[in-house]
Every structure is written in structure tokens, then in C-alpha cells.
């Protein structure tokens with residue numbers, strides 16, 4: 622008698638645990654690059670969770686890449702919350718950060734705090750991100766930290782200030798331009814920022830700031846020496862057909878694949894090749910004949926004429942071979 626009993630231990634494939642600020646600080650401490658990708662809706666959030674990124678960011682690039690608005694300054698708080706809630710429903714493990722839209726933290730601290738509370742309560746974000754380092758922004762950062770809403774800061778190229786900056790321009794290329802960025806980074810950390818996004822700054826400056834801070838830095842166009850990297854979903858997937866910044870790398874060509882899908886569908890419908898037999902429903906056996914009897918000679922002859930015409934048409938069309946109307950239906 623054989624005693625070769627093989628035990629197979631089936632472990633449920635455990636979902637990765639929820640990424641918290643603590644997890645992010647552990648990654649930072651071990652110098653493991655923090656991966657950040659933007660998402661704007663349920664399916665992109667699911668994709669970010671399936672091969673989990675560390676952080677999913679509902680960036681205000683939402684305005685341009687998902688809503689067709691001319692710049693991030695056109696995004697409303699309601700739209701940001703609407704999309705953040707959809708992203709949250711598709712998010713499992715990633716830490717979820719949402720951008721505070723232009724105007725939602727620019728008037729006074731109490732209204733900024735109230736707006737951030739809405740993003741957390743209605744949008745289910747874990748943290749909020751805000752651009753710049755004016756005294757007001759630093760006061761908002763302090764108030765958010767006090768309220769227990771982790772504030773993520775953002776320096777360098779500030780898209781919400783595109784008009785004031787005279788376009789999307791690399792920042793901190795001269796010593797004189799770099800110093801205020803370094804100073805602001807320290808002030809934001811002191812105010813309670815939990816992380817800092819550095820956008821479109823020289824790699825050396827980003828490396829220096831990263832080394833000067835305790836909190837992790839997340840770079841976009843800031844070289845390889847930041848604590849992590851972020852890119853916009855539509856840039857990574859090549860679904861954004863607008864301007865491609867120098868820092869963008871396309872990791873997939875989803876745009877071309879989507880084009881193939883639409884063209885293939887339209888073509889198949891026009892050729893009557895779609896739907897095929899397997900993509901539809903047949904009547905139960907004998908029911909067609911019964912129906913024709915019930916319909917009587919008048920209905921039958923009208924139906925006969927219609928179906929005969931269709932059959933001829935289908936025979937003459939390229940996709941006619943998979944038609945669901947057969948000679949059975951007209952005899």
C-alpha cells in the first residue's frame with residue numbers, strides 16, 4: 622500500500638494590506654522607491670490596485686486628461702470629489718491622495734480645512750495634496766496636520782500657477798531659483814507636510830532636497846534620486862494626445878489598442894459580421910413554426926417577404942455566413 626500522500630496546502634491569495642503612512646515611511650527608511658500613479662475613475666483605480674502601486678493619486682491633471690478642460694485651474698471641488706469617490710471604490714491597498722483643486726485652499730484657512738474635510742469624507746481620500754508654499758498654504762498645511770488630514774506638499778513646477786509662471790517651465794535651474802525651493806521644502810516639512818512632490822526641477826536639486834528632508838519626496842521630472850516617482854496615467858498608457866513633457870515615458874500603447882477596438886467594432890457592425898450566432902439568442906425548438914401559425918397568412922407573408930429580403934442581403938454581405946436568419950425561417 623502506498624503511503625505517498627501529497628498534501629497540498631491551499632492558502633487564500635491574501636490581498637496586500639492597506640498601505641498607510643507608516644508603510645510609506647518604512648519604504649522611505651529602507652530606500653525602496655515609492656511608486657505613485659494617477660487614477661481618475663473606477664477602472665484605473667482597479668488597475669493601480671491589481672499590480673499595486675504604493676500610492677494612487679487623484680491628480681488635478683484630471684481636468685485635462687479625463688474632463689477635456691484647458692488647464693487644472695478649471696477643475697471644481699465637486700468634480701474632484703466625484704472622481705475621488707469613484708477611485709476610492711476601486712482602490713484596495715494603495716494609499717489614496719487627492720489634489721486640492723485650484724481655489725479650494727486659496728482664500729482662508731477655515732474654508733481650506735472645510736474643503737479638505739469634504740475630500741476625505743465624501744471622496745474617501747487618505748490624504749490631500751496642495752501646491753506651493755505661500756504663508757497661507759503653510760498655514761493650511763499646519764491646520765490639516767492638526768486636524769489629522771495628512772498634507773502632501775508640491776514644489777517646483779506648479780501647474781495651478783501656469784498663468785503666473787508664464788507657462789509650464791522647469792524650475793530651480795539657477796542657484797538663485799533653487800534656493801527658495803530648498804527653503805520652502807524645509808518650511809513645508811516643519812509645517813507638517815508628510816511628503817513632498819517635486820515637479821520639473823533639476824535632478825541634482827531634487828537629490829539635495831531629498832537628502833535634506835526627513836519626509837519622502839516624490840519626483841516627476843525630478844531625476845532618479847527622489848524617494849519615489851509619479852507619472853500621469855494617460856502619459857504612461859499613451860492615451861493622452863496633448864503635449865508630452867520631456868519627463869514622460871510611455872510604458873504601454875493603450876491609445877493604439879483602443880483605436881483598434883473602436884475601428885474593429887464599427888467595421889464588424891457595418892459588415893453585419895457582428896453580432897454572430899454565438900452572440901445572440903435563438904427561439905426554443907418548434908416555437909418559430911408555432912408563431913408563424915399564430916400570426917396567420919397575412920403576417921406570415923409580410924414576415925416571409927422581410928426575411929427573404931434579409932437573407933438575400935446577408936448572403937450578399939461578407940459576414941453573411943454567420944447569420945442567425947436561415948432558410949428554416951422562410952419555409
Ligand SMILES: Nc1nc(=O)c2c([nH]1)NC[C@@H]1CN(c3ccc(C(=O)N[C@@H](CCC(=O)O)C(=O)O)cc3)CN21
Pocket residue numbers: 681682685686693778780789790791821853855856861864865866867868
Ligand atoms: N498629461 C499630463 N501630464 C502631466 O504630467 C500633467 C498634466 N497632464 N496636466 C497637469 C500637469 C501639467 N504638467 C506639465 C505640463 C507641461 C510641462 C512641460 O511642457 N514641460 C516642458 C518644460 C520645458 C522647459 O522649461 O524647458 C517640457 O518640455 O518638459 C510639464 C508639466 C504636469 N501635469
Ligand SMILES: CC(C)C(=O)C(=O)O
Pocket residue numbers: 659679680681682683720818820841851852853
Ligand atoms: C503630475 C502630478 C504630480 C499631479 O499633480 C497631477 O496629476 O495633477
